[in-house]
Amino acid sequence: xxxxxxxxxxxxxxxxxxxxxxxxxxxxxxxxxxxxxxxxxxxxxxxxxxxxxxxxxxxxxxxxxxxxxxxxxxxxxxxxxxxxxxxxxxxxxxxxxxxxxxxxxxxxxxxxxxxxxxxxxxxxxxxxxxxxxxxxxxxxxxxxxxxxxxxxxxxxxxxxxxxxxxxxxxxxxxxxxxxxxxxxxxxxxxxxxxxxxxxxxxxxxxxxxxxxxxxxxxxxxxxxxxxxxxxxxxxxxxxxxxxxxxxxxxxxxxxxxxxxxxxxxxxxxxxxxxxxxxxxxxxxxxxxxxxxxxxxxxxxxxxxxxxxxxxxxxxxxxxxxxxxxxxxxxxxxxxxxxxxxxxxxxxxxxxxxxxxxxxxxxxxxxxxxxxxxxxxxxxxxxxxxxxxxxxxxxxxxxxxxxxxxxxxxxxxxxxxxxxxxxxxxxxxxxxxxxxxxxxxxxxxxxxxxxxxxxxxxxxxxxxxxxxxxxxxxxxxxxxxxxxxxxxxxxxxxxxxxxxxxxxxxxxxxxxxxxxxxxxxxxxxxxxxxxxxxxxxxxxxxxxxxxxxxxxxxxxxxxxxxxxxxxxxxxxxxxxxxxxxxxxxxxxxxxxx
Numbered sequence: 001x002x003x004x005x006x007x008x009x010x011x012x013x014x015x016x017x018x019x020x021x022x023x024x025x026x027x028x029x030x031x032x033x034x035x036x037x038x039x040x041x042x043x044x045x046x047x048x049x050x051x052x053x054x055x056x057x058x059x060x061x062x063x064x065x066x067x068x069x070x071x072x073x074x075x076x077x078x079x080x081x082x083x084x085x086x087x088x089x090x091x092x093x094x095x096x097x098x099x100x101x102x103x104x105x106x107x108x109x110x111x112x113x114x115x116x117x118x119x120x121x122x123x124x125x126x127x128x129x130x131x132x133x134x135x136x137x138x139x140x141x142x143x144x145x146x147x148x149x150x151x152x153x154x155x156x157x158x159x160x161x162x163x164x165x166x167x168x169x170x171x172x173x174x175x176x177x178x179x180x181x182x183x184x185x186x187x188x189x190x191x192x193x194x195x196x197x198x199x200x201x202x203x204x205x206x207x208x209x210x211x212x213x214x215x216x217x218x219x220x221x222x223x224x225x226x227x228x229x230x231x232x233x234x235x236x237x238x239x240x241x242x243x244x245x246x247x248x249x250x251x252x253x254x255x256x257x258x259x260x261x262x263x264x265x266x267x268x269x270x271x272x273x274x275x276x277x278x279x280x281x282x283x284x285x286x287x288x289x290x291x292x293x294x295x296x297x298x299x300x301x302x303x304x305x306x307x308x309x310x311x312x313x314x315x316x317x318x319x320x321x322x323x324x325x326x327x328x329x330x331x332x333x334x335x336x337x338x339x340x341x342x343x344x345x346x347x348x349x350x351x352x353x354x355x356x357x358x359x360x361x362x363x364x365x366x367x368x369x370x371x372x373x374x375x376x377x378x379x380x381x382x383x384x385x386x387x388x389x390x391x392x393x394x395x396x397x398x399x400x401x402x403x404x405x406x407x408x409x410x411x412x413x414x415x416x417x418x419x420x421x422x423x424x425x426x427x428x429x430x431x432x433x434x435x436x437x438x439x440x441x442x443x444x445x446x447x448x449x450x451x452x453x454x455x456x457x458x459x460x461x462x463x464x465x466x467x468x469x470x471x472x473x474x475x476x477x478x479x480x481x482x483x484x485x486x487x488x489x490x491x492x493x494x495x496x497x498x499x500x501x502x503x504x505x506x507x508x509x510x511x512x513x514x515x516x517x518x519x520x521x522x523x524x525x526x527x528x529x530x531x532x533x534x535x536x537x538x539x540x541x542x543x544x545x546x547x548x549x550x551x552x553x554x555x556x557x558x559x560x561x562x563x564x565x566x567x568x569x570x571x572x573x574x575x576x577x578x579x580x581x582x583x584x585x586x587x588x589x590x591x592x
Contacts, residue, residue: 033057037057050077051077055086059093064097064100064101065097068097070093071090071096087117088114088117096130107134108135115131125155125160125163128147128151132171136170151163151167155167162200165191166203168191169187172185179217179549180429181218182429188207188211208234212226212229212231213228213250216254224250224254225251228247241280245280245283246271248271249290252265252267256294257581268290268291268294288308289307289311292306356370357374412524413477413523414522415522415523417483418476419483419565420536420541421471421472421490421516422470422516422545422548423451423514423515424469425514426512431511432468439509443508443510444468446508447497447511451472454490454497455490457490459480460474461534472487473487473536474487476522477534484519484565485565488517488556488562488570488591491556495515495555495556512553514552514555514557515555516546517559518547518562519559519565523536523538524536543559543586546581546583550578555591559589563587563589570591
């Protein structure tokens with residue numbers, strides 16, 4: 001049996017409450033485990049009991065170093081005994097040990113090995129949860145959502161309440177991060193219901209905290225404060241200080257929005273005090289950042305700078321650059337690994353070509369046979385090369401693809417003048433509940449194909465889609481002096497496409513759309529070595545997203561920065577200064 005995953009993903013260096021819960025129910029005492037380890041090391045056991053003993057030690061040891069030792073021993077023993085069941089368990093617990101030690105790239109690699117040989121039942125459901133947790137930690141929310149949903153589908157059939165509740169909670173947490181609040185609330189409440197049914201106070205506390213955060217983002221401060229306070233009280237009884245620190249920062253946000261600067265500061269200070277008391281680096285960094293923002297708002301720039309320096313110090317100590325680079329080098333998901341065979345075949349063909357060329361000069365008597373063989377290989381490789389280049393250009397800008405082919409990697413670059421566009425369908429989550437999945441995908445595909453054609457027409461680079469959201473930009477990978485104008489023209493055509501489709505009788509489901517645009521500097525590059533994804537980062541991206549969320553159905557919302565660039569060519573309607581979470585008041589304009 002695999003142990004359930006850790007609920008609190010942000011605190012992945014410590015053992016989460018589900019691990020402790022199962023340890024207390026199914027596990028053995030520390031004394032028993034040490035005694036069993038001594039027995040194993042001394043060889044004082046029956047041969048047929050070896051795999052069972054190693055599985056127990058790998059599952060129940062909380063110390064990551066000991067868990068790693070016995071999981072590796074279990075893998076070796078399972079391979080010798082040709083036992084796929086024990087081999088899956090060994091890879092799973094090795095992944096968990098590496099995850100607890102902070103080596104996320106190797107943890108993910110071992111989870112994938114477990115997934116390849118897991119049965120299509122509860123066992124694979126638990127492995128998928130752990131894979132999703134790691135993707136969540138590294139910020140790959142698309143893959144995290146995908147694997148949580150896979151695990152939930154399997155675990156519902158197995159009626160595994162604890163793991164279903166865990167996966168539902170973490171899926172809700174992912175939707176919070178990508179601002180899909182309706183979905184976040186639905187999944188979190190379902191998780192809370194299950195935790196209540198199995199009398200898990202810790203599960204209840206975590207759900208209450210996230211529900212509070214969701215209500216805060218929805219603007220319901222009363223509900224947010226009530227749920228967060230209940231969560232903090234429950235967690236204090238259980239000494240769960242990681243989560244308490246995070247929820248205290250959320251309380252600080254609520255009071256800051258109310259205009260109660262002093263109470264907001266008190267909550268942030270309390271979070272910092274607890275984090276420092278228990279040596280929680282990530283939570284120290286979060287509290288320092290919040291206090292820096294609060295003092296900056298209060299006009300105390302010296303203290304704001306002091307806390308900001310502390311925030312940078314702890315943030316850099318939490319983020320291990322080498323680990324991030326290794327994570328970027330790992331395959332981004334389980335399915336991509338299956339396509340590696342095609343690449344290996346192409347490399348083998350090239351090696352064969354070199355061998356045949358050498359043989360041509362050595363065995364002159366077989367010249368005609370060898371030349372014919374070489375010609376066949378040449379045609380095959382040419383076809384594969386053209387196919388590979390076509391696929392590469394379909395997912396990366398041409399300049400980026402050329403750099404990747406020549407250097408084997410792509411360096412991240414900063415671009416000072418870029419315009420970013422976000423779209424989002426209105427009330428998509430609610431409408432999607434009543435639409436067949438296949439029909440829903442066909443409808444979204446209809447719109448996104450149209451958006452792709454418009455983006456190509458105006459020289460925009462499609463960045464990615466997340467659910468029903470579409471993101472593109474102009475001014476990259478090379479500068480474009482008309483970046484803002486091109487994006488505005490594209491936005492108008494996208495809006496017209498959606499507007500005309502509303503009355504069309506074409507068999508698709510139709511929606512209204514919000515569009516947001518902002519201009520500024522970004523950092524651009526690609527992540528990984530397989531299934532490359534060209535992406536952009538920076539404050540400009542965040543503000544563009546906020547422009548979309550503050551837009552209205554059928555309207556194009558511009559930031560002041562974009563407006564100042566295009567105002568002489570396009571008529572605009574000033575909306576005034578609008579409150580944006582964590583940004584304060586921002587001037588916005590509707591494109592007329």
